[in-house]
Amino acid sequence: MSHALKEKVDARVSGVIAGDVRTSARLMRELDDDVPHARDVLRELHAHTGKAFVVGVTGNPGSGKSTLTDQLIAHWRKAGLTVGVVAIDPTSPFTGGAILGDRVRMQRHASDGGVFIRSLATRGHLGGLSRSTLDVVRVLDAMGKDIILIETVGVGQDEIEVTRAAHTSVVVMVPGLGDDIQAIKAGILEIADVFVVNKADRQGADRSVQDLRSMLELFRPSTASLQGAWADAPRGVAQSFGEDGWQVPILKTVATDGVGVSDVANVIENHRTHLKRCGDWKRRERDRARLEFMEALRERLIVGVLAELDAEQGQFDEILDRIAARKADPYTIADDLVSAKGIP
């Protein structure tokens, strides 16, 4: 790296660490657009990360998870904490306003310097969603945000993987299961640290809590044994820890009215305490490191190999033509290319 470039990178690293909004927003944009050297800034930032508490909030469209997220932001801001938000649910009002809709609920945080919201479009290259999310989380972390909320829809594989990068995963449902139960099949049940049944003033809320409890007992027996205590405590939920791990709480909220929000915040904070106490915090940090490293390695390998292909005029096009014409299969070509590098 040239001296001039190094100075530029250093200036931007300092800007992000100082929490400068403009520098940080620009970096996030450039990471998304693969602007050269943006990743060099991220590389330098790595040493300044690892301090934030990362919380995933997932749930189907219409579950009210954006409203809950909004209320959680307000709760933590009142407590003096700074908050970063990564919104990767295309149906969320956080994603920057509807085309025809008028969902401006979140705008109330727009002028609050203690809140930084970044929306990610679910477009781009394969695997781009998780990479972008990891990138943004790292920038928010380096900025010094105390809590980082990742808001996703609970249906896609990428979204679930993304939640694995969080320390604590909150899954928001609504009374009346149906589709929600289907979504649970998709790995949601395994990743949830906290369940919230939102819109609990609707009919069937208690039934949903019971159903969730039954499913937890079925699929995660070790974590579900104390569900009863949780389910029946409407406010000021008492926290209890099993010897073997976390007892997944199921909380009822009416997020639009703020009912139950501080309970959810408390339970999330208790989960952090639990993670730190039982050593799982380190395990989750390691999980995130694994995701980060795999992304970096995958990216670096593919970019390097494609650069070589590109250097040989037309070779990549020729490969695609041969595959499309069924003259060669993609695995054999990939094998030949990679083996030629001496990689086993």
Next chain:
Amino acid sequence: MSHALKEKVDARVSGVIAGDVRTSARLMRELDDDVPHARDVLRELHAHTGKAFVVGVTGNPGSGKSTLTDQLIAHWRKAGLTVGVVAIDPTSPFTGGAILGDRVRMQRHASDGGVFIRSLATRGHLGGLSRSTLDVVRVLDAMGKDIILIETVGVGQDEIEVTRAAHTSVVVMVPGLGDDIQAIKAGILEIADVFVVNKADRQGADRSVQDLRSMLELFRPSTASLQGAWADAPRGVAQSFGEDGWQVPILKTVATDGVGVSDVANVIENHRTHLKRCGDWKRRERDRARLEFMEALRERLIVGVLAELDAEQGQFDEILDRIAARKADPYTIADDLVSAKGIP
């Protein structure tokens, strides 16, 4: 490959090409589980693919796309065509039955030898969804299925990418936009070749058609100019082609009653004719080849490099520990590893 293994692979290749259900189902399962040598079968199958017409059907949960898919299967079966289905929507009844629900609508095709349905769970490693889908599509293609339907929810990045592997993409919406419009933001608008407003007996169907038309005119002006003609033709839609490309039709259906289903089928078939006529068929085959090759290359590279890491006892763990402890950043470690291979 040993002679015995080669014989085994050959036997399974023959089985799939003959359309044998048991061999094919087993291969799909083994590909998902990364069973050794399953990929060797796929490698050999590649030359036997490229014949099927691949149609993506996407839409939010509750849009009725599963019902429409079910009706399209029935339509094409009546026409004597064989159909393969890849269901990757966790809320779809195709995905093998709900835990609590009772959605058995699709079971009527279960005993039909001309229909093969494969459900994919949205779990597993990063990027696994698109890889698995590509795998299953190739097996169905090699089996000789005339039409392959890929059913996805329209919210995740992976799901949208998966649809790019299709020749024709159908997007199903319901009257009353709201969340649907949000989903459109997420790249859906760019990939749709056909729009269906299902549940068109509900209030607001015409309004939804108009809104969609306006959005198409805004975002894809070159393809939206003839929308009026489409929107106003309730049955037996006449097909017309612009010089520059396909005019995205917007059709109304009531899938539960079968209303409009044959129109949708006709329009999908017309799109195939259009693709073949204008040369875009080849472009889309090439897009699929690109996805396949990138997946194969990524997989081969990462597996090879991780194998080397694994060979050196504990090196991978040590790397993760160093990243998690912020003693090293993932990019620098990836760089060093890859550069050591002589990859630029």
